[in-house]
Amino acid sequence: MGAPRLLVIQHDLDDSLNELAVPLVTAGLHIDTWDTWSRDTPPEPLAAFDAVLSLGGLASAADESRLPWLGAERQLLADALEADLPVLGVCLGSQILARAAGGTNYRAARAEIGWCQVDLEPEASNDMLLAGFPNQFQAFHYHYDTFDLPDHAVVLGRADELLQAYRIGEHAWGLQFHIEANPAVVYAWLGTYRSDMDQAGVDIDHLRAFTAEYFEQYRRLTWSVGETFAHAVHASAAKRGASAGHPPSR
Secondary structure (H helix, E strand, O other): OOOOEEEEEEOOOOOOOHHHHHHHHHOOOEEEEEEOOOOOOOOOOHHHOOEEEEOOOOOOOOOOOOOHHHHHHHHHHHHHHHOOOOEEEEOHHHHHHHHHOOOEEEEEEEEEEEEEEEEEOHHHHHOOOOOOOOOEEEEEEEEEEEEEOOOOOEEEEEEOOEEEEEEEOOOEEEEOOOOOOOHHHHHHHHHHOHHHHHHOOOOHHHHHHHHHHHHHHHHHHHHHHHHHHHHHHHHHHHHHHHHOOOOOOO
C-alpha cells in the first residue's frame, strides 16, 4: 500500500492548511485538495481516501440552498463518519461536521474574532487529539456562527457559552478555532478583513503584539494536532488495509 490519502476540503483561497501542512506532510500523508470554489463535488469518491480534513471559510454551514457544495460536503462527512474514517473539521469545517453528525448550525450571540481563551473540559484529558494541551489556552478565531451537537458527541472545550472542541466517535474531531493559523494568516487577514475586525471591536494593536509574542507556543499546539491526527490516519489506514488483506505500508 502507498501513503494514506488525506482529502483536504478548502473553501476559500485565503484559508488553506497553513501551519498544519508541515506536520501532515512530514508524517507521510498524501494530500489531495477539494477546492469548493471551483467545483461542487469532491474530485474522487470518498472510498479513494483514508481521512478527511475540512478547513474554515466565509460561508455559513446552514446555507445549503445557495451553495450546492455545502450539501455535498455535509453528505461526504456523514459518509466518512459512517465509514469510521478519521475526520478533522476546523472552524467552518467543524460546523459542517456537527451538521453532518445530526447537530444544528445558527448565528452565535457574539462574533469571535482574534485571540480568545479556550477552556478544555475534563473529557479532553483522555482525548487522543487534545490530551497534551493545557487546560486553558489562547486560540485564533474568526467566525460568526456556532452549533449544537447531537447527544452522542463529546464536548472537549468551550469559550464561555460557545462550543470550541468536540469529538464524534473515536477519531472525528471538530475545532471551532483556527488551529492552522500562523503569523502569515493573522497579518494577511488583518489586511483583508480589517473593517470586520474594527466593527467587532478587535484591539488591533493587541492582536499584532500578541501574535508576535505567542505564535511559537501556538505552533507547538498546531503541530501536536497535525502529528496526532496523522497518527490516527496511519492507524486507521493500516487497520482497513489489514481487513482488506493488504500488507501494511512501509
